[in-house]
Amino acid sequence: MSAATVLGASAPTGLLQSLSVDDCLRLLASQYLGRVAFLRDGVIEVRPVNYVLDRGSVVFRTDHGSALDAIVGSAVAFEVDQAVPSSHDGWSVVVHGKAEEIWQPEELDHARNLLLRPWAPGERSHYVRILSSAISGRRIT
């Protein structure tokens, strides 16, 4: 059984609990795979991305292309969740904010050091930070 199934199955007997911002940040820092929702030409898109939580904000990488153009300078929503099968526990955290490309040299060096994962050869990576305007989360226990 997948963790997700356990998470879902636990819900009817469980309680939904809102998480504090501190808890949300702690949970965000514990993961590295999230999903970002953004608008491209008026159409909603969702993509999985590797990210890190850096100084309280979400940083991820994207290649040069239409997604980057759509994301930078725009409002995005970013979601991370996790189910814990052994404890029948699960949570979801959502960050809303404006996405900005990291371009200042010192900041860019910093971002590169955060996200060391290899990338396809020849690709130009761009780094994006979400300036969060709202952060919310919930846990099922």
Next chain:
Amino acid sequence: MTVDRNGLQMLSSRECLAHLSAGETTVGRLGMLAAGRPLILPVNFAVHDAALAFRVGDGTMLHEAVQRADVAFEVDVIDPTWRTGWSVVVHGTAAEVLDPVEIDELRDLLPRSWAAGTKEHFVKVTIARVSGRRIARGAEPAAR
């Protein structure tokens, strides 16, 4: 085999639908517009009658938002150690299921929703467009 600009293998529609139907995961992430802004949240889903179906709680923001809404629905299975897996994105229109027979079928089919205890409704997303990628080692997921 078709590859995208990052060398990721593109999945055919048939492969995408096979992944969605195979029960590898029951959680997807629903993306939609609410008040002109993107919104995203996880939902337990199942494939039913060539559409994606999920539950929503009565009177929730989601219940309001999904009425005839254009949505994106993303499902992935990504191995944390090897960074391999797949991601599929469906675009379509969400609408509440009103047929009692279909509601009964979905009640049996769908895992329980995250929201506990409230009256439930059922929503289906008709698949207008589907795309997917295989994520291989060394080519991590990134927005594109």
